[in-house]
Amino acid sequence: MQKVLDKLVDISAKMAQSRILQTIQRSFMKLMPVTMIGGFASLFKGIDFGGYQAWLQATPLYGILGTVYQFTVGLLGLYVAFLVAYSYAEVFHLKKAGGVEVGLVSLMCFLVVTPYTPAETAYGAATLSTQWLGSTGMFTAIIIAFVTGIIFSFCEKHNLGIKLPDSVPPMIAMQFNALIPGLISVVVFGAITVAFSF
Numbered sequence: 001m002q003k004v005l006d007k008l009v010d011i012s013a014k015m016a017q018s019r020i021l022q023t024i025q026r027s028f029m030k031l032m033p034v035t036m037i038g039g040f041a042s043l044f045k046g047i048d049f050g051g052y053q054a055w056l057q058a059t060p061l062y063g064i065l066g067t068v069y070q071f072t073v074g075l076l077g078l079y080v081a082f083l084v085a086y087s088y089a090e091v092f093h094l095k096k097a098g099g100v101e102v103g104l105v106s107l108m109c110f111l112v113v114t115p116y117t118p119a120e121t122a123y124g125a126a127t128l129s130t131q132w133l134g135s136t137g138m139f140t141a142i143i144i145a146f147v148t149g150i151i152f153s154f155c156e157k158h159n160l161g162i163k164l165p166d167s168v169p170p171m172i173a174m175q176f177n178a179l180i181p182g183l184i185s186v187v188v189f190g191a192i193t194v195a196f197s198f
Contacts, residue, residue, distance in 0.1 A: 112190055
């Protein structure tokens with residue numbers, strides 16, 4: 001039994017050193033306030049004892065709790081798409097593009113692959129369903145975040161970016177460094193969206 005336990009400890013130690021798992025762990029730790037608040041909103045909305053539900057539905061609080069849940073747990077995929085890519089930049093030590101830039105590109109790519117109904121007229125409104133933005137799209141968001149991070153890593157390793165003079169402030173240079181990998185990411189996921197549309 002002790003040998004089995006020692007083996008499990010060794011396996012868990014190796015898994016803890018995995019940068020992929022560290023990335024996911026960091027992102028979900030940062031996501032905890034959102035999931036906790038959404039969980040409390042769901043709990044207080046769903047409690048059913050005595051006349052609580054009748055009272056709750058007769059007050060604006062019922063709608064508020066539903067709104068809080070919708071924009072926390074109901075949009076989990078959006079938060080995951082950003083935070084996993086952000087954590088990827090931290091764990092893999094991307095220097096030319098910051099975590100915010102990688103996270104925003106990942107979020108943009110997640111929205112690119114999310115099905116939506118285009119506007120029927122030139123000035124009409126397009127419709128984006130929240131069906132795929134919550135936990136249903138979370139696994140897709142994780143994959144997109146990692147692929148986006150890999151594209152940024154590849155571009156940084158091979159110096160694919162817009163080179164600016166040293167006199168340019170680092171904050172501005174970082175935005176230009178994110179431009180080429182961001183464009184590649186959007187093209188990749190745009191092509192995937194077109195392929196799936198057929």
